[in-house]
Amino acid sequence: MKSAVILFPGTNRENDAIAALEQASGVKPQLVWHGETDLPKVDMIMVPGGFSYGDYLRCGAMGANSPIMREVAKAANAGVTVFGVCNGFQILTETGLLPGALMHNASLKFICKRTQLKVESNATNFTSAYETGQVITVPVAHNEGNYFADTDTLDRLEGEGRVAFRYCDEDGVVSDATCLNGSQRNIAGILNEKGNVLGMMPHPENAIDPLHGGVEGSPLFTSIVNSLS
Amino acid sequence: MKAKVTITLKNGVLDPQGKAIEHALTALDFGGVDEVRQGKVIELDLAETDEAKAKTQVEAMCEKLLANTVIEDYSIELSA
Numbered sequence: 001m002k003s004a005v006i007l008f009p010g011t012n013r014e015n016d017a018i019a020a021l022e023q024a025s026g027v028k029p030q031l032v033w034h035g036e037t038d039l040p041k042v043d044m045i046m047v048p049g050g051f052s053y054g055d056y057l058r059c060g061a062m063g064a065n066s067p068i069m070r071e072v073a074k075a076a077n078a079g080v081t082v083f084g085v086c087n088g089f090q091i092l093t094e095t096g097l098l099p100g101a102l103m104h105n106a107s108l109k110f111i112c113k114r115t116q117l118k119v120e121s122n123a124t125n126f127t128s129a130y131e132t133g134q135v136i137t138v139p140v141a142h143n144e145g146n147y148f149a150d151t152d153t154l155d156r157l158e159g160e161g162r163v164a165f166r167y168c169d170e171d172g173v174v175s176d177a178t179c180l181n182g183s184q185r186n187i188a189g190i191l192n193e194k195g196n197v198l199g200m201m202p203h204p205e206n207a208i209d210p211l212h213g214g215v216e217g218s219p220l221f222t223s224i225v226n227s228l229s
Numbered sequence: 230m231k232a233k234v235t236i237t238l239k240n241g242v243l244d245p246q247g248k249a250i251e252h253a254l255t256a257l258d259f260g261g262v263d264e265v266r267q268g269k270v271i272e273l274d275l276a277e278t279d280e281a282k283a284k285t286q287v288e289a290m291c292e293k294l295l296a297n298t299v300i301e302d303y304s305i306e307l308s309a
Contacts, residue, residue: 057294057295058297061294061297065293065294093299094297099299100299101297101299101300103242103243103300104245104246105245106243106245107245108245108246108249148242148299148300149299150299182243182245
């Protein structure tokens with residue numbers, strides 16, 4: 001699998017993204033600067049976390065309008081796999097590749113901790129190496145991860161099986177009490193209609209080595225590689 | 230002409246920052262504040278001199294970049 005990682009001014013998780021993709025695919029991803037107008041020919045694009053453009057105006061708003069994102073959107077619409085994590089998820093919603101928006105955490109606090117996620121289904125290109133309903137532990141680190149969409153959009157996401165991950169507790173209980181940041185319906189990650197674009201706030205790329213304290217993020221990258229081979 | 234764009238969260242979208250301000254005002258003994266909504270103001274200095282054209286231009290800016298219409302409303306005030 002050939003992949004690219006997009007780099008914006010203020011991105012700071014690109015090396016974590018590269019490590020995770022290289023571990024799963026055996027091929028080092030290409031780093032692509034946001035000002036580029038050409039994407040290398042790749043099977044998969046990752047938009048990593050960080051603080052692109054210093055989160056000016058709204059998180060992800062400036063990054064979404066940078067030259068390379070026009071190419072990423074074209075590639076996504078042509079079926080290329082695109083995965084946005086944290087600020088990358090915010091950028092994908094701002095480009096319109098994914099519905100909804102990420103708002104300030106309901107607590108108004110930056111949340112940096114390990115959290116539990118429920119894998120809603122393993123019938124996606126991003127989750128096939130998990131079990132449906134599996135509870136995984138991965139880190140989160142964000143201030144604006146509170147997923148919002150109108151009721152119709154939320155119902156559509158649920159109806160079409162496009163909620164990929166939800167915040168839960170260690171037993172997989174999804175409730176208001178286990179909702180990390182105020183996200184509607186505990187949503188932590190969603191897919192686009194075609195299923196080739198995933199955005200999520202938590203960081204699976206930071207749970208791929210025992211030294212991270214866990215490796216439960218690795219199957220996500222394995223799933224991506226398997227879906228493309 | 231000059232344009233002043235006011236961006237606020239839509240009605241029905243929870244505004245935790247507004248809530249925190251409301252609580253702080255109450256704690257400071259400012260009574261009678263029922264609700265606080267926080268937003269942002271963006272001031273633009275435009276080359277355009279025709280009001281109708283300026284309005285169209287700024288609306289397009291709001292739709293494309295200045296506001297996220299999934300969660301935000303915007304209003305535009307123009308002045309010479």
